Amino acid sequence: MKTAIYVQDMRASGVVRTMIAMARAFAAEDEVTLLAARSAGIFGARDVAPARFVAASERSPDVVGGVVGAVRGGVPARLAVVPALRRTLRALDxxxxLSGGNFGHFSLWLATRGLRIPVVYVFSNAMERPGQPWRNRWRRFWSGLLVRGAAGAILVGSNLAHSGVFRPHVASGKAVLIPNGIDLAAVPAADGTVPAPLASPVPSILAIGRLTPQKNFEALIDAVAAARRHRPVRLVILGSGEDRYRVALEARTAALGIAEDVVFAGLTDDVYPWLRAARVFALASHWEGASIALLEAMAAGTPIVASRTAGDAAEVLSNGRFGLLVDPGDAEAFAAALLRQIDSPVLPGPRVAIYDAPLMMRAYHRVLTKARDAGRARVAPAPGGTPPIR
Known part of the structure; x- marks a missing residue:
């Protein structure tokens, strides 16, 4: 099977890491290309091998097509990559x-108009988000439109499967729930490495995520400020993203008097030394589909505090059995949970075993095979006829 797995760029996000792992696993049996609209990010061909890597917006000797200049994120960028993406898909045939993340669906949808290529979309973020009534309405409409025209849809969390948008498609079998997973066999063994920002006798709380309001780092900063009234703690935030949002977060730490104990540590291609060196992993998101970072924290054995609004966090943590759950709007309760996990932790134990990536990948492969077979049936010529042009 010739499979293309599409991502918008190669940033160090949970979606990209999952799709890279998927491409590498599928390459054992299939001809697989990890296709990015742009190569921006820290991952590249070496990380994708033995699968092939192609960036549609850059000149490649393997792909017929032109060049689209590097542009930043947003709707203009997603439109700009469409011509090169379409040419690349025609060349790859x-x-x-598999469209791996919500951010790239729009570009791929436009690029595949009329190409008769079966597309399976992965939905990994909540449809309903606080304070966004009109955008929520548009998001529901657009997601429903995508699924109706797709060969299939994969939902990474039960919160998505139970939403009004996807429930009818789950009932019909067109959309399936496949919880996120991580490859436990690939989790590196502990080697004693301690990243410099965590090399402190003061207990460190680690957060991982793109610097965007979705991740609700404001609540975590407020909780750390409240916790520091009881004992010294530090906050390390691993990730990059919106410059304006980072500036606002830095201003918040300064206003609370904790700027020296909050570190914005940037990006890494290996989160496990950070997780093992941290005393607590904290997830404060307003919404998620199903957090990969949460699973990685469980695999590292790091005590966890997660917001009840962070997608399937309550289900993953078995309603508090394997980590603490909090209301992200209650800074004092959040602080108390962080301190408890430092002093008398509730550990994740073996819970992550049910989220092992091979289980997820086999389920994905079945969906893709079904979509391919259905696509072949649609384009097969009638007896005595000729096949349609692709």
Missing amino acids: PDVV
């Missing part, structure tokens, strides 16, 4: 395409 895959049997099926």
